[in-house]
Amino acid sequence: MNIDNLLKWGTFTILVIFFLPLLWLGQDAFVTIHDNLDSDYLYLRLLDISHTAFDFNSTIFNVMNGLPRSAMRSGINLEVLSFVVFEPFTAYTINYLLIHLIGFAGMYLLLKKHFLPNPNQQVIVWGTALAFSVVSTYMVHGISSLGQPLYFYAILNFRKNKFRLSDWLIVVLFPIYSFLVWAGFFSVICAGIILIYDWINLKKLNQALLAAILSTGLVYSLVEFQLIYSFFSKAYTSHRTEFNYDLLMPLKSGICFRETFISFIKTYYHAGEFFTIFIFIIALISLAADKKFHQKRKIISLLLTILGICLFHGFYRFFVQGLASVTELPKAFQFDRFYFLLPMIWYLLFAISLDTVLRWKNGFLLTILAIFIQLSITLNSNREFLVNLDKMFGNPLSLPKEKTISYRAFYAENQFGAIRDFIAIPQADYRVICVGFHPAIAQYNGFYTLDSYQNNYLLGYKHQFRKIIENELAVDKKMKEYFDAWGCRAYAFSHEIRADILYHKTSKAAINNSRLNIEAFKQMNGKYVLSSVPINNAGEIGLVQEKVFDDNDSFWKIYLYSTTTKN
Known part of the structure; x- marks a missing residue:
């Protein structure tokens, strides 16, 4: 069996192992409760049982004596549709599988087409895509996090003017399986930065890329028209207007630096939490060892981007309080959610840094070892997987009962x-x-x-x-x-x-x-x-x-x- 087949079968085997605990346990599996079963997941269920998923001008009386329909997520969304078509846990399982598989496919295509196209780099492409695909992400956010590589794969195809119909489908369908407030706005902004950067450097506007970005923005506007309209029309006064940032976000630089540090070393739990120290070390080693200027520039650019996102998130409270007296927009919308891009950027950094390692003596074995270590770190950060793996084998866990409660027992x-x-x-x-x-x-x-x-x-x-x-x-x-x-x-x-x-x-x-x-x-x-x-x-x-x-x-x-x- 050649290396390519080993990579394919090895990846397939690990993905099966990753999915098996959830499929085996069914409703006896543990599913994250915080900001999931206690809220966002339930919102999907509510739209179904209240029969308002596609009723865009209604009131949901199941909650709070009548919640405006526009306060809930749009019905023009694949996740919402899945909860209408399937039983809740079946919908959860289908989305769980799809989101992680899209994460794998997107990272594979992004690396293979735009960063590591050489056949001898395929071990990095397969290994990085696999490790990225098992990042612990919230199913209720759709492909807001794990779908980023697929979106930017298409965006970079437009950038090179080598786009196909499939790329148009990606930029148009991405808004229908992700969410504007979590990732859509920030993905479009980053794509826009790429457009402007090229425009300044090449003195020419890339019309294909502009059309792709505008298409994404237009679809998001159509999908989220209720949310956008209700905000600008002030259809109702939201409780968010009473957010008191003096209490919620005290202006203390120590707290801000702590938040920056935490988001740097383990990203952010909503976007996909995992420890990043090993990738950071590999990047520093690559930066010190590689003599190629373009390689150093890539690594430094990615590190600075990560640091900038983490600093903006950590010091966001200063931004909010500075604008709070001028506009209510920061209360209604969190502009620091660029951290949804962090998992993708960290794994891009990992792959590019491994390219240096691969060129060393015994580089292939060292690369395999590094991928195995990072894959283990990422899986160890995925608490749902760990808990359910133990449950599948009947191993008692030394965790409080509420930390391992099953979906069936919870609801x-x-x-x-x-x-x-x-x-x-x-x-x-x-x-x-x-x-x-x-x-x-x-x-x-x-x-x-x-x-x-x-x-x-x-x-x-x-x-x-x-x-x-x-x-x-x-x-x-x-x-x-x-x-x-x-x-x-x-x-x-x-x-x-x-x-x-x-x-x-x-x-x-x-x-x-x-x-x-x-x-x-x-x-x-x-x-x-x-x-x-x-x-x-x-x-x-x-x-x-x-x-x-x-x-x-x-x-x-x-x-x-x-x-x-x-x-």
């Missing part, structure tokens, strides 16, 4: 179905709040919740909901600042339990002195409180315990309280 469909049947009232006719666990779980199971984790909702609703928890906030300064200065998590907070802990069925926690304002809750059509911990003073605040629900497949024990006794 607990049987248990919440039993609660729904016990209440025996159409779910649209009453509202609930959740204590000790994420409202996303109740929403996933069809309950209409007053509490929610939303990135964008009505400011007036924030003030109304605050009345329910105002007494709790009054006795907890940090919780008060957290809600008032940010407010995306409009939760039924309690000063007696932590908001960042999931209280499972064997937890000993309890609430003895709840201060929830049940009268304010009832005024918002609230009738039931679902709690994962007992509320021992329920009667004192106007609640009646109806029943306790448990289920073998569930992570939770749910205490059901009502504002009136069940008929």
Whole structure:
């Protein structure tokens, strides 16, 4: 078997191993909760169960007594469509496979066509594409991160005026499988920088490249027209207008340098987190050893780009506070998300630096070793893969239960179905709040919740909901600042339990002195409180315990309280 076949079969084998735990475990697999199952993933589910995925001028009543449809993601998106066509976990699995495979294909094409085209460099191309494809990224962001190489593969084809129909398809379809606010804006900006750089140097505007960039921007505008229109028309006042950056982002240079350093050594978790020190070391070695000027220039350019993105992210709070008094735009849109480009740039740096290593004596073996080390580092940063690999082999993990909870146990469909049947009232006719666990779980199971984790909702609703928890906030300064200065998590907070802990069925926690304002809750059509911990003073605040629900497949024990006794 020749080297090319070894590379292909080796890559195929490792990708199968990477995908196997999720496919094997199904809904018993662990899926990231933070900013995923508790929110963004649930938004995809909500659009389906509320039948508003393609209803662009509606209200989603399942959440917060009516959330404007424009506050949610566009229905002109492949991920949204997949959740309409398939069951939620099936859609998750399909997208998971597609996103990582697109990551591999994109990096392979980008390197092979534009950076390392020689046949003897193929070991770097295959190995780098493989390591990049297993970066831990959020499925709910589509190809916003792992799709960057494919997009810039097409952009560079336009730059060289060697484009084909497939390149037009890439630049047009990229906006339909990614998101403007996460990566689209920043991808277009970077492509525009390439256009302007060439225009200045060559004294000629590349019309094909300009057309490709404009096409991407136009499709994003069509896909996200609701979001764009609602912002500029001020269709409603968002709770984000009350973001208090003095509390959220204190102007301390030490904090800014720390954020810069963290994003440099391990990128950013939303974009795809992995440790970068080994790549940095390889780059420095290559920079010192290689005598070719163009090689040094590439490495230095990539390192400076990475450093610039990290510095902008780290010191972004200065930028925000500087503009906060002039415009609300920085509150509505995070301009520091160039960090979605970091995984691609780091792996480009890795591949180009390895080209130096490959030319050394025994360079092939050293290159294979370096790829193996970086692949191991990246896989070790992918907690979903590690947890599910252990689960597949039945190995107990020394992690808290909430760190390994399965998809099935988290959403607990049987248990919440039993609660729904016990209440025996159409779910649209009453509202609930959740204590000790994420409202996303109740929403996933069809309950209409007053509490929610939303990135964008009505400011007036924030003030109304605050009345329910105002007494709790009054006795907890940090919780008060957290809600008032940010407010995306409009939760039924309690000063007696932590908001960042999931209280499972064997937890000993309890609430003895709840201060929830049940009268304010009832005024918002609230009738039931679902709690994962007992509320021992329920009667004192106007609640009646109806029943306790448990289920073998569930992570939770749910205490059901009502504002009136069940008929």
